Amino acid sequence: MSLELNEVSLEIDRELILDRVSLKLPAGQSLVVLGNSGAGKSKLLEVVAGLIRNQYGRISFRNRELTPLPPQERGVGFVFQDYALFPHMNAGENILFGLNARKASSAEKSKWLKAVTEELRIDHLLERFPAELSGGQQQRVALARSMVLRPEVLLLDEPLSALDAASRERLALLIKRIQKKYKVTMIYVTHDHNEARFMGDQVLVLEAGKVVQIGSPEVIFARPGSRFVAHFTATRNIFPGRIVDQYDDRKALVEFPGGRLTSASFPESGAEVWVCLRPEHLALVSSETATGELTGNVAEEPACANQLNGYRINQFIPQGGVTVLVELEKEGNRLMVFSASRKVEQKELVVGSEVKLVVAASHVHCLPRQPDDIYCQPYIS
Numbered sequence: 262m263s264l265e266l267n268e269v270s271l272e273i274d275r276e277l278i279l280d281r282v283s284l285k286l287p288a289g290q291s292l293v294v295l296g297n298s299g300a301g302k303s304k305l306l307e308v309v310a311g312l313i314r315n316q317y318g319r320i321s322f323r324n325r326e327l328t329p330l331p332p333q334e335r336g337v338g339f340v341f342q343d344y345a346l347f348p349h350m351n352a353g354e355n356i357l358f359g360l361n362a363r364k365a366s367s368a369e370k371s372k373w374l375k376a377v378t379e380e381l382r383i384d385h386l387l388e389r390f391p392a393e394l395s396g397g398q399q400q401r402v403a404l405a406r407s408m409v410l411r412p413e414v415l416l417l418d419e420p421l422s423a424l425d426a427a428s429r430e431r432l433a434l435l436i437k438r439i440q441k442k443y444k445v446t447m448i449y450v451t452h453d454h455n456e457a458r459f460m461g462d463q464v465l466v467l468e469a470g471k472v473v474q475i476g477s478p479e480v481i482f483a484r485p486g487s488r489f490v491a492h493f494t495a496t497r498n499i500f501p502g503r504i505v506d507q508y509d510d511r512k513a514l515v516e517f518p519g520g521r522l523t524s525a526s527f528p529e530s531g532a533e534v535w536v537c538l539r540p541e542h543l544a545l546v547s548s549e550t551a552t553g554e555l556t557g558n559v560a561e562e563p564a565c566a567n568q569l570n571g572y573r574i575n576q577f578i579p580q581g582g583v584t585v586l587v588e589l590e591k592e593g594n595r596l597m598v599f600s601a602s603r604k605v606e607q608k609e610l611v612v613g614s615e616v617k618l619v620v621a622a623s624h625v626h627c628l629p630r631q632p633d634d635i636y637c638q639p640y641i642s
Contacts, residue, residue, distance in 0.1 A: 262287070262288045262323045262324070263285050263286055263287045263288055263322075263323075264284075264285075264286045264288065264309075264320075264321075264322045264414060264446050264448075265284070265285050265286075265319075265320070265321050265322070266282055266283055266284050266309070266318065266319075266320055267283055267318055267319045267320075267321075268281045268282075268283055268317060268318040268319070269281070269282045269283070269305075269308060269315050269317065269318030269319070269320060270282070270315060270316060270317040270318055271301075271304055271308055271313065271315050271316065271470075272316055273304075277470055278301050278304050278470050279301050279304060279305060279308065279315070279470045280469070280470040280471045281317075281318070281471070282301075282305065282318070282467075282470070282471075282472055283318075283472065284465060284472070284475060286446060286448070286463065287446075288322075288323060288413075288444075288446050289444040289445070289446055290446065290447075290462040290463065291437075291440055291446075291447040291448075291449060291460060291461050291462050291463075292447070292448050292449070292461060292462070292463045292464070292465055293448075293449045293450075293451060293456070293457040293460050293461030293463070293464045293465070293478075294306075294448060294449070294450045294451075294464075294465050294467055295451065295452065295454065295457050295464060295465070295466045295467065295493060295494075296452065296466060296467035296468060296493075297452065297468070297493070298452070299469075300467040300468055300469060300470065301467055301469070301470040302418075302450040302452075302467055303342075303418050303419075303450060305448075305450075305467070306339065306416045306418050306448060306450060308320070309327075309337065309414070309416060309448065310332055310335065310337045310339050310416055311327070311330060311331055311332035311335050311337070312332055312339075315328070322335075322336070322413060322414060322446070323413070333362075335414075336412055336413040336414060337412055337413070337414045337415075337416060338407030338408065338410055338412030338414070338415045338416065339407065339416045339418075340400075340403050340404050340407050340415070340416065340417045340418065340420050341403065341418055342418045342419045342420065342422060342423070343423075344391070344399045344400060344402070344403040345403065346391040346399060346402060346403060346406075347391075348390065348391050348392065349390075350390070351387065351388050351389060351390050352383065352386050352387050352388070352389050352390075352391070352394065352398075352402045353374065353378075353387035353388065355391070355402055355403075355406055356374060356377070356378065356387075356402060356405045356406045356409055357370055357374060357409070358406060359406060359407075359409065359410045360373065360409055360410065363410075370409075373409040373411070374387075374409060377405045377408045377409050378405055380408075380439065381401045381404060381405050381408075381435065381439075382401070383398060383401045383402060383405060386398055386402070395428075396423050396424050396425075396428065397424055397428035397431070397432055400420055400421075400423075400424065400432060401432070401435075403420075404417075404420070404436070404439075408439065408443075411443075412445065413445070413446060414445070414446045414447070414448070415440065415445045415446070415447045415448075416447075416448050416450075417436070417447065417448070417449045417450065418450045419450055419451055419452070420432070420436070420449075421433060421451070421453075421456065422451075422452075422453075429456075433456060433459060433460065436449075436460070437459070437460060449461065454482075454493070454494050454495050457478065457481075457494075458478045458482060461478055462477070463475060463476065463477060463478075464476065464477070464478050464481040464482075466481065466489075466490050466493060466494075468489055473486065473487055473489060473490060474486040474487065474490050481494060482494050482539070483539070483624070483626065484526060484626055485537065485626070485628070486628075487628065488535055488628060488630075491535070491537045491626075491628065495539075496537045496538070496539050497539070497540050497597040498536075498537065498538040498539070498540065498543075498596050498597055499535055499536070499537050499538075500517040500518055500519060500535070500536045500538075500594070501517065501518070501533075501534075501535060501536075501630060502515045502516055502517035502518075502533075502534050502535065502536040502627065502630075503515065503516050503517075503532050503533055503534065504516075504524075504527060504532045504534060504627070505521075505532075508523075511525055512524070512525055512622060513527045513627075515527065515534060515536055515625065515627055517536040518592075518594045519569055519572075519591060519594045519596060520569045520570070522536070522567050522569070522620065522622070522625045523567055523622040523625065524536075524622055524625035524626070524627050525621075525622040525623045525625070526623065526625065526626040526627060527627040528627060528628065528629045533629070533630040533631065534627040534628060534629060534630050535627065535628040535629075535630045536625065536626075536627055537625075537626040537627070537628060538596070538620060538624070538625065538626075539624065540586065540597045540598050540599040541599045542620055542621070542624035543596070543598045543599075543618050543619070543620050544618065544619040544620065545587060545598050545600045545604075545605075545610075545616055545617075545618060546608075546616060546617045546618075546619060567619060567620045567621065567622055567625065568617055568618065568619055569591075569596075569617065569618040569619075569620075570617050571591050571592075571615065572589040572590065572591045572596060572615070572616055572617075572618060573589065573590055573591065573613060573614065573615050573616070574587060574588070574589055574610060574611065574612050574613060574614045574616060575588040575589060575590045575595070575612065576588045576612060577605070577612070579602075580599070583601065583602055583603075584599055584600065584601060584602060585599070585600055585601075585602050585605055586598070586599055587599075587600055587605070587610075589616065589618070596618065598618065
């Protein structure tokens with residue numbers, strides 16, 4: 262039993278917005294849709310909800326065809342990015358709007374209003390109007406309005422984008438808890454890769470209306486299928502490289518501007534590659550230490566197999582207290598590394614310190630590269 266989209270396409274004013282989108286999401290799981298602005302993420306939700314009719318393809322849930330059904334018959338809830346609350350109604354009236362439209366009984370309305378608002382911790386806000394609520398409170402009201410209808414499928418369009426960091430974290434935890442508790446099938450749109458890793462059982466990456474990769478968060482982030490996906494999932498360190506030797510079917514020696522590394526993830530054919538190194542997969546050690554304090558990411562293999570020497574610290578970029586993003590440089594080549602702030606302090610590392618880097622072969626991911634591809638510089642977000 263699953264939510265299925267089969268070759269779904271959408272064209273507006275002769276522009277192809279969605280191009281043969283197919284996916285299969287098991288009932289009760291969550292799918293996060295990632296993509297740039299204009300990739301078609303919101304339109305995908307609107308098509309699933311029935312707010313826009315797709316010209317081609319089929320949509321079904323639990324073997325029930327949804328494509329010809331109007332929105333109110335699909336069993337789908339929609340939480341909009343801008344909340345879409347009625348300003349002349351208080352929170353309670355907004356939440357009950359859908360049940361009133363269904364002509365639900367007073368007992369049913371009272372039951373679900375109490376259950377959902379207590380779950381979302383907004384039962385004390387029911388008499389307030391939207392203008393009297395914070396952004397986080399408005400988003401909870403919008404979520405409650407969908408949840409009282411007990412949807413089988415819940416669609417959320419960047420629900421946290423307008424909130425401050427603390428509110429985003431609290432509401433993300435709440436949405437995930439409710440989704441798991443009620444076993445709602447959820448599609449969650451965002452452009453934030455951290456939200457995607459936390460919220461999704463699966464992640465779908467959309468580019469110009471096309472699905473470029475779909476899989477578990479672990480696969481999408483550790484094994485991006487293209488340079489676009491690698492960039493969009495904040496790989497940060499992407500270099501042109503070349504496979505110079507292959508030991509067997511599982512290991513290859515790859516050369517890139519920063520040195521040589523053994524890779525356990527490389528294309529089956531072609532010597533020209535993009536070398537992708539995630540900052541959290543690199544271990545930072547002082548140059549005086551042979552191996553240093555290795556993280557769980559690299560302890561799985563001998564450290565000496567993959568060391569990079571001669572890098573100097575260029576700058577520290579705080580990431581919220583417990584971690585720091587360290588920019589390293591060697592002969593004009595930059596690398597970004599995540600490290601625990603306390604380890605940086607313990608090792609007395611400062612700007613200008615020379616360090617070694619250690620990375621497991623399983624975390625050296627190589628993508629096919631055409632010889633005329635442009636150089637891909639690392640970036641800071």
